[in-house]
Amino acid sequence: MELIMKDISKSFGDVKVLENVGVHVKDKQIHALMGENGAGKSTMMKILTGVYKKDAGKVIINGKEQEINTIRDSENLKLAFIHQELNVLREMSIVDNMFLGKELKNKFGLLDKSTMIKRAKEKLQLLGLDINPNVFMKDISLGYRQLVEIAKALLLEAELIIMDEPTAALTDKEIELLFKVIRNLRDQGVSFIYISHKMEEIFELCDEITILRDGKYIGSKKIKETNFDEIVSMMVGYDMDERFPKIEITPGEVVLSVKGLTKKRKFEDINFDLRSGEVLGFSGLMGAGRTDVMHAIFGSVKYDTGSIYLNGKKVNISSPIVAKKLGFGFITEDRKNEGLILDFAVNSNVALPDLPNFTDKGIVNDSKISKTVDEFIKKLNIRTPNQHIEIKNLSGGNQQKVVIAKWLVTKPKILILDEPTRGVDVGAKKEIYEIINELKKQGVAIIVVSSELPEVLGICDRVAVMHMKKIKKIFDIKDATQEKIMEYATGGGK
Amino acid sequence: MRKIGDLYKKYGTVVSLMILVAIVTILNPRFFTMYNILNIFKQVSINGLIAFGMTFVILTGGIDLSVGATLGLSGVILGWMISTGTPDYIAIGVTLVFGAVLGGMNGVLVSKVKLQPFIATLATMTMFRGITMIVSDGIPFMGLTKNAPMLDYFSQGKFLTVPFPMLVFIIVLAILFVILHNTVFGRGVYAVGGNEEAARLSSIPITKIKTLVYTISGLMSALAGIILTSRLSSSQPTAGMGFELDAIAAVVIGGTSLSGGKGRIFGTFLGALIIGVLNNGLNIIGISAFYQQFIKGLVILFAVILDRKSNA
Numbered sequence: 001m002e003l004i005m006k007d008i009s010k011s012f013g014d015v016k017v018l019e020n021v022g023v024h025v026k027d028k029q030i031h032a033l034m035g036e037n038g039a040g041k042s043t044m045m046k047i048l049t050g051v052y053k054k055d056a057g058k059v060i061i062n063g064k065e066q067e068i069n070t071i072r073d074s075e076n077l078k079l080a081f082i083h084q085e086l087n088v089l090r091e092m093s094i095v096d097n098m099f100l101g102k103e104l105k106n107k108f109g110l111l112d113k114s115t116m117i118k119r120a121k122e123k124l125q126l127l128g129l130d131i132n133p134n135v136f137m138k139d140i141s142l143g144y145r146q147l148v149e150i151a152k153a154l155l156l157e158a159e160l161i162i163m164d165e166p167t168a169a170l171t172d173k174e175i176e177l178l179f180k181v182i183r184n185l186r187d188q189g190v191s192f193i194y195i196s197h198k199m200e201e202i203f204e205l206c207d208e209i210t211i212l213r214d215g216k217y218i219g220s221k222k223i224k225e226t227n228f229d230e231i232v233s234m235m236v237g238y239d240m241d242e243r244f245p246k247i248e249i250t251p252g253e254v255v256l257s258v259k260g261l262t263k264k265r266k267f268e269d270i271n272f273d274l275r276s277g278e279v280l281g282f283s284g285l286m287g288a289g290r291t292d293v294m295h296a297i298f299g300s301v302k303y304d305t306g307s308i309y310l311n312g313k314k315v316n317i318s319s320p321i322v323a324k325k326l327g328f329g330f331i332t333e334d335r336k337n338e339g340l341i342l343d344f345a346v347n348s349n350v351a352l353p354d355l356p357n358f359t360d361k362g363i364v365n366d367s368k369i370s371k372t373v374d375e376f377i378k379k380l381n382i383r384t385p386n387q388h389i390e391i392k393n394l395s396g397g398n399q400q401k402v403v404i405a406k407w408l409v410t411k412p413k414i415l416i417l418d419e420p421t422r423g424v425d426v427g428a429k430k431e432i433y434e435i436i437n438e439l440k441k442q443g444v445a446i447i448v449v450s451s452e453l454p455e456v457l458g459i460c461d462r463v464a465v466m467h468m469k470k471i472k473k474i475f476d477i478k479d480a481t482q483e484k485i486m487e488y489a490t491g492g493g494k
Numbered sequence: 495m496r497k498i499g500d501l502y503k504k505y506g507t508v509v510s511l512m513i514l515v516a517i518v519t520i521l522n523p524r525f526f527t528m529y530n531i532l533n534i535f536k537q538v539s540i541n542g543l544i545a546f547g548m549t550f551v552i553l554t555g556g557i558d559l560s561v562g563a564t565l566g567l568s569g570v571i572l573g574w575m576i577s578t579g580t581p582d583y584i585a586i587g588v589t590l591v592f593g594a595v596l597g598g599m600n601g602v603l604v605s606k607v608k609l610q611p612f613i614a615t616l617a618t619m620t621m622f623r624g625i626t627m628i629v630s631d632g633i634p635f636m637g638l639t640k641n642a643p644m645l646d647y648f649s650q651g652k653f654l655t656v657p658f659p660m661l662v663f664i665i666v667l668a669i670l671f672v673i674l675h676n677t678v679f680g681r682g683v684y685a686v687g688g689n690e691e692a693a694r695l696s697s698i699p700i701t702k703i704k705t706l707v708y709t710i711s712g713l714m715s716a717l718a719g720i721i722l723t724s725r726l727s728s729s730q731p732t733a734g735m736g737f738e739l740d741a742i743a744a745v746v747i748g749g750t751s752l753s754g755g756k757g758r759i760f761g762t763f764l765g766a767l768i769i770g771v772l773n774n775g776l777n778i779i780g781i782s783a784f785y786q787q788f789i790k791g792l793v794i795l796f797a798v799i800l801d802r803k804s805n806a
Binding site: 298341362 | 672676677678680681682684685688689691692693694695696697698699755756
């Protein structure tokens with residue numbers, strides 16, 4: 001199938017997420033789509049598959065312009081989208097998953113199981129999978145589930161399959177098998193759009209690549225005619241101006257030392273030091289293990305081996321309660337599920353970690369809370385009508401500032417910020433950087449986990465790069481470039 | 495509909511109660527007399543106390559099915575102690591502690607063993623009822639208030655003209671109100687029900703909080719068991735059967751969300767009164783017990799539907 005998406009634009013409210021982007025996938029081609037988080041890849045694919053409606057632009061399939069308004073429409077046009085977090089029902093069999101919502105019936109209106117099993121088997125064999133379709137989804141490996149999803153797409157006679165980070169959770173062996181299947185299908189006439197952050201994969205598998213940045217089309221290249229460096233610089237090519245108001249401070253003593261921290265399947269042999277007044281960045285791809293390390297340090301998940309030293313003394317951080325007592329603060333990545341209680345008012349959210357310090361003789365002193373919260377609303381410039389509003393009514397950026405405020409109230413000595421500016425607009429981002437700088441001045445030791453390279457380079461003093469559960473390299477920021485970080489994050493680098 | 499929902503959220507339970515009282519009074523003026531109102535409070539106090547404990551549990555997103563069985567077992571333990579000559583003030587104290595321990599066990603099963611509250615308390619409910627039968631051999635302890643003045647006071651006592659059970663009911667409400675709305679523990683109860691993961695990462699001691707709410711629930715059930723035993727002057731091994739459902743009904747009618755994090759203990763107080771007024775009022779009007787059941791069910795249904803609307 002040949003697919004052309006042309007001049008596609010899309011806004012959510014006032015935010016332009018796509019501006020005149022396009023892609024040209026040729027027949028029998030594996031086409032890579034690359035860009036940083038938030039570049040607009042997913043939005044573009046959701047438009048193609050009828051999840052979102054485009055504001056402007058054209059979708060042309062095999063030379064004919066098409067309107068795609070629903071997922072059904074896209075299926076009828078023989079498009080299939082295999083999502084990163086696979087939509088499988090674990091407690092159902094392979095065949096039931098493959099025919100979900102499209103079950104075959106016999107003349108009595110009952111399920112025609114034998115035909116379904118026969119056809120499922122056919123498709124699975126086409127992929128070189130000799131597996132019983134009656135096996136439950138939960139009993140096969142992630143790699144196989146991925147292949148079952150492809151088989152399901154073939155059942156719909158899909159001619160273009162979109163895959164979003166298919167290898168994120170796969171082993172090397174499974175990846176090999178997946179690639180073999182993809183190449184085979186391409187040779188039989190199926191086109192692919194392949195979304196991935198892993199550079200080596202793209203060079204191994206794909207024929208052509210299109211790069212997006214900040215919702216704009218940057219360019220397309222034949223894989224044979226390009227190289228690692230060119231693509232990285234196309235992806236990250238910001239000009240670094242005042243977006244990062246960095247201040248220089250000589251860091252103090254080592255506050256936190258992490259030695260040999262390991263948790264099976266999550267992270268391995270993590271070692272680093274953190275000084276007061278220092279900002280240490282953690283860079284890496286999704287699933288590299290950064291967030292898990294932070295949770296382990298904060299005591300919210302257990303680790304297997306290794307040790308953590310605070311001011312030279314070994315500490316056992318068995319729970320977030322202990323962590324808070326030792327002076328840790330943790331601004332979690334997932335604001336809605338881990339950071340906030342959405343039904344609570346702004347003030348209740350802010351006061352939550354430090355409640356015991358807002359009491360007189362065991363009774364919560366609400367006026368004391370109210371005073372402190374007002375202070376932080378002013379200090380962090382949180383835009384809210386008042387502090388009694390339920391937090392779910394605030395914008396993402398303001399919600400994020402509330403999460404930060406919540407931990408600043410506890411006066412932490414070590415503050416971990418996991419993706420502190422995700423889903424936050426540019427203005428609020430800068431304000432968050434200024435808060436980080438202010439804390440740095442006060443001698444707080446800070447860890448920033450971030451997938452945005454310009455951000456890491458802009459605000460950190462050093463940066464640890466993780467790849468496949470390990471720290472591959474710790475750069476002084478003056479030695480680091482986006483290209484170098486990307487190299488280590490994707491498994492390259494010496 | 496949203497507006498109506500909002501209004502209902504704020505004043506709905508009070509208004510419903512007032513309308514209910516007005517209707518019953520019009521149909522039979524004998525309802526609205528001091529004597530009858532005090533009587534209603536006396537009747538309501540048992541379900542009300544259990545419902546207070548249940549409110550804490552439900553606010554954390556849990557449920558306690560074992561309250562009725564805890565009441566039964568506490569009553570039988572109390573009856574056994576008194577009939578074997580234990581002074582009543584000691585027996586009452588021990589019973590309260592005993593109830594709290596039973597509740598604490600539920601708490602540990604939910605917070606430490608991490609069983610689903612429904613399953614954990616379903617199992618302990620059955621176990622507690624079994625122990626009750628074993629201890630009592632299925633036979634009630636009778637004549638308990640004869641030589642037990644303090645126990646007797648729990649049903650016959652009056653403080654100024656206020657019956658003692660009603661007084662207990664009101665005082666416990668006041669204490670629990672302060673605990674729920676003005677202490678760190680109380681805020682934690684809401685936080686755990688609102689978003690357990692966020693609460694945990696905010697260094698809220700969720701294990702402790704969950705254990706404590708079931709402990710409170712057990713304590714309240716034991717207290718209700720003492721009042722019931724006192725009123726009957728005997729402890730029936732079957733006492734408290736089905737009480738968990740009335741308690742849950744009171745909590746829900748009072749506007750507390752079964753998914754946790756939202757609700758007020760004063761709402762439960764009103765919810766218990768609504769159920770009490772329904773029982774008493776329908777009797778006074780002369781509606782048969784069969785219809786009473788049906789009407790009670792209808793009221794619960796409406797309360798939940800309106801609660802839905804206000805959350806939509």
